[in-house]
Amino acid sequence: MTDAHGSTAVSAGAAAGAGGRAAPGTALLEVDGLTSAYGPVRALDGVTLSAEAGRITAVLGANGAGKTTLLRTISGLVRPQAGRVTLDGEDITRAPVEAMVGKGMAHVPEGRGVIAELTVDENLRVGSLFRGKVERSEFDRVYDIFPRIAERRDNAAHTLSGGERQMLVIGRALLAQPRILLLDEPSLGLAPRIVAQIFGLLRKLVDSEGLSVLLVEQNARSALSVADVGVVLNLGRVVVTDQARSLMADEGLRHAYLGF
Amino acid sequence: MQQFVNVTLSGLTQGMIYSAFALALVLIWRSTRIVNFAQGSMAAATAFIALAIINAGASYWVALVVALIAGFVMGALVERIIIRPVEGGPELNAVIVTLGLFVAIQALIAIIAGSSFQSFPTPFGVRGFTIGDTTIALTPTSLYVIGSVLVVMALLVALFRFTRTGLAMRASAFGQEVARLLGVRVGRMLTLGWGLAAVVGSLSGLLIAGGGFVYPAYMDSLIVFGFVAAVLGGLDSPIGAIVGGLILGLALSYISGYVDRGSALVNVSALVILMVVLLVRPGGLFASSTARRA
Ligand SMILES: Nc1ncnc2c1ncn2[C@@H]1O[C@H](COP(=O)(O)OP(=O)(O)O)[C@@H](O)[C@H]1O
Ligand SMILES: [Mg+2]
Numbered sequence: 001m002t003d004a005h006g007s008t009a010v011s012a013g014a015a016a017g018a019g020g021r022a023a024p025g026t027a028l029l030e031v032d033g034l035t036s037a038y039g040p041v042r043a044l045d046g047v048t049l050s051a052e053a054g055r056i057t058a059v060l061g062a063n064g065a066g067k068t069t070l071l072r073t074i075s076g077l078v079r080p081q082a083g084r085v086t087l088d089g090e091d092i093t094r095a096p097v098e099a100m101v102g103k104g105m106a107h108v109p110e111g112r113g114v115i116a117e118l119t120v121d122e123n124l125r126v127g128s129l130f131r132g133k134v135e136r137s138e139f140d141r142v143y144d145i146f147p148r149i150a151e152r153r154d155n156a157a158h159t160l161s162g163g164e165r166q167m168l169v170i171g172r173a174l175l176a177q178p179r180i181l182l183l184d185e186p187s188l189g190l191a192p193r194i195v196a197q198i199f200g201l202l203r204k205l206v207d208s209e210g211l212s213v214l215l216v217e218q219n220a221r222s223a224l225s226v227a228d229v230g231v232v233l234n235l236g237r238v239v240v241t242d243q244a245r246s247l248m249a250d251e252g253l254r255h256a257y258l259g260f
Numbered sequence: 261m262q263q264f265v266n267v268t269l270s271g272l273t274q275g276m277i278y279s280a281f282a283l284a285l286v287l288i289w290r291s292t293r294i295v296n297f298a299q300g301s302m303a304a305a306t307a308f309i310a311l312a313i314i315n316a317g318a319s320y321w322v323a324l325v326v327a328l329i330a331g332f333v334m335g336a337l338v339e340r341i342i343i344r345p346v347e348g349g350p351e352l353n354a355v356i357v358t359l360g361l362f363v364a365i366q367a368l369i370a371i372i373a374g375s376s377f378q379s380f381p382t383p384f385g386v387r388g389f390t391i392g393d394t395t396i397a398l399t400p401t402s403l404y405v406i407g408s409v410l411v412v413m414a415l416l417v418a419l420f421r422f423t424r425t426g427l428a429m430r431a432s433a434f435g436q437e438v439a440r441l442l443g444v445r446v447g448r449m450l451t452l453g454w455g456l457a458a459v460v461g462s463l464s465g466l467l468i469a470g471g472g473f474v475y476p477a478y479m480d481s482l483i484v485f486g487f488v489a490a491v492l493g494g495l496d497s498p499i500g501a502i503v504g505g506l507i508l509g510l511a512l513s514y515i516s517g518y519v520d521r522g523s524a525l526v527n528v529s530a531l532v533i534l535m536v537v538l539l540v541r542p543g544g545l546f547a548s549s550t551a552r553r554a
Contacts, residue, residue, distance in 0.1 A: 075441060101443035115435035118427075126431045129424060130443030176442060 024054030028212050029074070029105070029180050034083035036066075036073045043069040045236040046083070051180060051229075056206055056213040058227035058244065060220040060258055066236040067216040068110050071182050074214075075100050075107040088179070101130055104179035108186070112165045116158035120149050120168055123157050127172035134175065142171040145201065163194035170198070174205075180212040187219045195219070199226040220258035224248045232257050266388075266397035267517035268510065273402040275509020276409040277464050281486030282493065282501035283413070284461030290496050291433035291453045292347060294354040298338065298361035300483035302458055303465030305365055306331045307474050308373045310466060311380060320383040327466060328459050335458025336451045343454070344447070369476040382470035405467050412463055413502065416456070429453055481527060485512070488534045494544030504545065508533065 029051040036044040043066045051057040061067050072078040074085050076097040085093045087103055100107065106127075115123055124142060128134040143150035146167040152160060160168060166186050173181055183202075187195040203226050205211045217223035224230055230247040232239040234257055240247070247253060254260055281299070288296045310327035314320060342361060346353040384400035420426040431439040432449035440446050468482050489508045493500020511533055516523040537545060 077437065077441075097440045098443050098445055101441065107441045109437065109441065113435065113438040113441070115431055115438060117434040118430060122427060122430075125424075125427055126439065126442050126444065129428055129431075172442070 024210065025052050027051070028053040028088055029214060030084075030086045031070070031074065032084045032086075034070070034073055034085065035081045036069050036078050037081055038069075043236050044073060044080070044083075047233070047236070047238055049231045049238060049241060051212060051214045053179075053212050054206060054210045055228040056202065056215055056226060057229045057231065058215045058217055058220075058223040059231045059233055060217055060223060060247075061233035062257070062259065063218060064235075065233040067218070067233055068184055069236075070233070071107060071109075071184050071214070071216055075105065075182065101176045101178070104177075105182065106173035106176045106178035106180075107182040108169045108173050108184060110184040110188070112162075112169050114157045114160065114165045114168055116156070118157055119154055120157055120160070121153040123168055124172050124175055127175035131177070138175060142174055145174075145205075146171050162189050163191070163198070166190060166194075166198055170202075178211070180214060182214045182216075184216045185218060186215070187217060187222055192222075195222050199223075202226060218259075220254070221260045224258075262394045262396075263517065266395075267513050269397045269402060270517075271510035271513025272506060273405050273509070274513060275489075275506035276406050277467050277482065277505070278485045278489045278509050279502040279505025280409045280412070280460050280464035280467070281482055282489035282505045283416075283498055284457045284464065285486060285490040286493070286495060286498055286501040287453060287457035287460065289490070290498075291429070291450055292339075292343065292354075293351070294343065294347075294358065295487075296454075296457070297355070297358040297483075298365060299458070299461045299486075300465070300479035301362050301365035301369070301476075302331065302334050302338070303461045304474070304476065304479045305334065305369055306462040307380065307465045307469045307478075308369055311378060311474060312373075314381060320381055324466060328462055331458040331462030332455040335461075336455035338458075339451045339454035347450075366476050373476070375476055377473040377475050380469040380472060380474045386471055401471060405470070408463065408467065412460060416460070416498075419456075425449075425452070484527065485509075485530055488530045491534060492537055492545055494546040497544075497546040500544060500546030507545075 027050040031047055031049050034044050034047045035042070047066070047070060049057070049059070059067055059070060069078060073080050076095060080093065083093070084091060087105060090103070092100065092103060095103065115126065118126070121139070124139055128138070143153065149160070149164055149168050149171065152164065157165070157168060170181075170183070170186070186198060190198070199222060202213055202215070206213060215223055215227060224244045224247055227244040229241065230244045231241045232247070232253065239257060240253065247258075281303075284299050285296060288294060288299075306327040309330050310323035313323040313326055338361065342357060343354065346357050382401050382404075384404050386399045386401045388395045388397045388399050420430060428439070428444045429449045429452060431442070431444055432446040433453065436446050464482065464486070465479055469478065485508055486505070489504035490501050492504030492507060493502070508530060512526050512529060515529045516526050519525060
């Protein structure tokens, strides 16, 4: 938990405000030829993509396309058979999972990853553990962003609704002061209104704080409405990468891969 | 009345020891989902270390501290070297490993220390208070037993609730993957958890030995009682383990104190209590409906 936190340590106070970041539009997280398998099942087959600084990059695809495996391989939970992952130029392909957050990458896993037995506040504190002592004002800031979990801060996290859980895990990731946030299907099982609210907040954080997001979604319509760039994944391969706007307009592609 | 008070006090004292042993089992179960069958012989090993130190002329307190430290080191090493390779594998593997370890350590004790009964000292007297012509069985030794278990429990509560390490340990126990993604060194926390659990187990072994005899298998009945207490409490709940231990201690004390030839029934009674509770409340007395869903 004492990992050097690199350049992000210079920004004090702002939960999502990390300093020393790459200029907007330059590649922050680069994935090159990534191939992963579970035994004989090849889930990723030479995936290449890049997430730019200060942008939301959405990875879209049907159930089983390999989206979760992509994020898990990037953060080291799954070890790739081939390929490379670099973060701001540094090769992190073989870095230990525990070191990723210190390098500026926060991965919110599928199924929300709330620690049910801990309180809301304790969950947030876990997000900042690796940074050592953290100002209380950073927590207040997360509670300001998500007032609904502020009211529940001393409740056990298992009492939260699905939407509140998603807010909690995003808030927890923000306390890690990431340069890039990896989100695995945050919309899963949430009412459209809550999804819109959470995506709206993400957009705001990206625009005002310069956060970068790699968003994995089956819900392509909502994801494309908030994303800058879309990457369509099918059976472990990248089918197309384009501006979100263009993907939205491509009816054939939408019907074939995005289900709307 | 006097008998009732005395039987109750002795039940509470014994119960505290069961609680401590149960707590050791629960701490390990809830972080690694492993029932550490070796806890008993690990504790016995530390009691023999303490005895060797006392026999060498050192005070009980020196021996106690060294034994508890030895317990920590042993717990941490066992997790790191023996348990880590089977963690996350089929549950049966871990069961077989801890059972094997139980037998192996017990055999090792017999080889090194012999199988004979050796008396183990207690730092305080075992005479009760006398008020008028009634003697209350609240002995300095029972106060020491209750007090030391309470102190250890309070320290654990403080660690888990008020320190960053404690939070990291709980996060590692309840959400291993998430904790790793958030930079917590989960492996280290599990090692630490096993070490601390072994300290608590070791304390219970030293307390039950005090004023009696030790031999390689002297922990065997405490293992059964501690296990019953832990299951009574739901196996997942530290509070449950403590309450389970106290309930079991009291129940067994009443049975041996009031039932004809009751002391012969104690071991059987423990298992009957366990069966009845599991029939009525399969998850234990403290089963929470919130069992891990994260
Ligand atoms: N733990 C696993 N063991 C074996 N196969 C898996 C495992 N996880 C995912 N898979 C397989 O890998 C492929 C990609 O899955 P996943 O990455 O979860 O896709 P998505 O997140 O896009 O739904 C699927 O065929 C799935 O069945
Ligand atoms: Mg998935």
